[in-house]
Amino acid sequence: xxxxxxxxxxxxxxxxxxxxxxxxxxKKEISPIIEDYAQKAEFPQHIVPxxxxxxxxxxxxxxxxxxxxxxxxxxxxxxxxxxxxxxxxRSTASVQxxxxxxxxxxxxxxxxxxxxxxxxxxxxxxxxxxxxxxDHGSNPAGMVTSFKEAGDHIILNGAKMWIxxxxxxxxxxxxxxxxxxxxxxxxxxxxxxxxxxxATHGKWSLRASTTGELVFDNVKVPKLxxxxxxxxxxxxxxxxxxxxxxxxxxxxxxxxxxxDTALRYSKERVQFDxxxxxxxxxxxxxxxxxxxxxxxxxxxxxxxxxxxxxxxxPAQVSMAKRNSCEIATNIARNARQMLGGMGITGEYSVMxxxxxxxxxxxxxxxxxxxxxITGMDVTGLNAFK
Ligand code: FAD
Numbered sequence: 001x002x003x004x005x006x007x008x009x010x011x012x013x014x015x016x017x018x019x020x021x022x023x024x025x026x027k028k029e030i031s032p033i034i035e036d037y038a039q040k041a042e043f044p045q046h047i048v049p050x051x052x053x054x055x056x057x058x059x060x061x062x063x064x065x066x067x068x069x070x071x072x073x074x075x076x077x078x079x080x081x082x083x084x085x086x087x088x089x090r091s092t093a094s095v096q097x098x099x100x101x102x103x104x105x106x107x108x109x110x111x112x113x114x115x116x117x118x119x120x121x122x123x124x125x126x127x128x129x130x131x132x133x134x135d136h137g138s139n140p141a142g143m144v145t146s147f148k149e150a151g152d153h154i155i156l157n158g159a160k161m162w163i164x165x166x167x168x169x170x171x172x173x174x175x176x177x178x179x180x181x182x183x184x185x186x187x188x189x190x191x192x193x194x195x196x197x198x199a200t201h202g203k204w205s206l207r208a209s210t211t212g213e214l215v216f217d218n219v220k221v222p223k224l225x226x227x228x229x230x231x232x233x234x235x236x237x238x239x240x241x242x243x244x245x246x247x248x249x250x251x252x253x254x255x256x257x258x259x260d261t262a263l264r265y266s267k268e269r270v271q272f273d274x275x276x277x278x279x280x281x282x283x284x285x286x287x288x289x290x291x292x293x294x295x296x297x298x299x300x301x302x303x304x305x306x307x308x309x310x311x312x313x314p315a316q317v318s319m320a321k322r323n324s325c326e327i328a329t330n331i332a333r334n335a336r337q338m339l340g341g342m343g344i345t346g347e348y349s350v351m352x353x354x355x356x357x358x359x360x361x362x363x364x365x366x367x368x369x370x371x372x373i374t375g376m377d378v379t380g381l382n383a384f385k
Contacts, residue, residue, distance in 0.1 A: 038352050082253065164363075207352075326367065
């Protein structure tokens with residue numbers, strides 16, 4: 001794995017153990033099967049309990065609720081290693097840990113935490129996070145999914161779109177407006193009448209991760225399933241900050257795999273009687289890749305330290321998410337070209353990463369949106385509207 005500036009020295013022994021455990025798992029259980037699943041556009045459901053066992057779901061959640069009680073750098077390293085395997089596998093873990101377990105942990109009642117967190121941590125249950133709607137993507141505050149109170153229940157109506165894990169999820173954390181127009185988090189369970197999760201087909205990206213809709217047709221949900229601890233967009237946005245942090249590390253993992261693959265190939269592939277790695281044009285690509293990977297490693301490491309100190313701002317997370325996605329996308333495209341015709345096949349992971357990263361650069365805030373967040377942060381002027 002690339003480590004040009006001995007970034008390894010910045011990690012504790014425990015962090016390296018965590019990373020190596022996930023790296024070994026990915027090598028043994030994910031890499032050999034994932035290309036097939038991606039080609040078939042199938043979700044490898046059997047890995048969910050494996051990821052739970054490995055501690056990839058909610059690594060920063062306290063152990064009392066089944067989490068790992070780990071620091072943010074360990075969490076980041078786990079996401080890096082999962083995405084070295086496949087962005088879809090990392091997405092499954094990001095959603096489960098940061099978008100489902102985190103809001104229940106941070107904003108849930110004690111009963112909700114005890115009911116859901118251990119089962120989500122172990123992978124017995126899979127969760128999903130419903131924020132995006134057909135007409136409200138970058139502007140989720142405009143959401144129209146809403147509920148009315150009816151005695152000790154609420155009646156939920158509306159629809160969510162592009163929801164990772166939805167078709168297989170037992171539990172959905174759904175963001176909807178109450179009668180006062182405030183955004184609230186509601187835990188919806190599979191089997192509730194009027195709740196369905198149709199799958200989204202035809203994706204050319206994240207093919208080994210399932211995506212679907214959440215449709216609510218007068219779904220009767222107990223009031224006890226409302227997350228009591230938060231109102232307004234702070235709820236979903238604080239979850240997104242945790243997930244985006246993980247993506248900043250994750251996309252870097254995909255970039256590392258592309259770089260490693262291209263470097264190896266460049267030494268093996270001979271044209272015009274020499275290894276293609278000996279040509280300046282190919283060296284330029286490799287030199288730029290390792291430079292960008294090294295810069296990004298230092299950025300996410302520093303961000304992790306700020307997260308652990310409780311000092312990271314959402315805008316800092318946006319910068320790292322955006323940067324990692326940008327460099328990973330460029331590295332994947334260049335690596336694919338370096339592999340020539342072989343680069344378009346499933347013999348190598350590069351084209352799969354390249355296509356996956358198109359989702360990673362789009363979800364959890366598009367590339368444009370994260371740039372606007374940085375712009376707003378440094379100028380104090382809002383360019384969104
Ligand atoms: P739009 O918001 O319609 O954006 C279209 C274009 O307009 C983009 O280029 C955007 O950058 C640009 N744009 C928008 N507003 C502005 C502006 N103010 N200034 C300049 N440019 C602007 N959502 C969930 O809630 N849960 C999930 O689990 C989930 N998983 C996903 C999985 C996949 C595979 C994908 C593709 C998406 C997923 N999403 C999920 C949704 C994702 O977060 C949205 O797709 C994303 O936020 C963008 O929204 P949109 O697709 O509606 O694009």
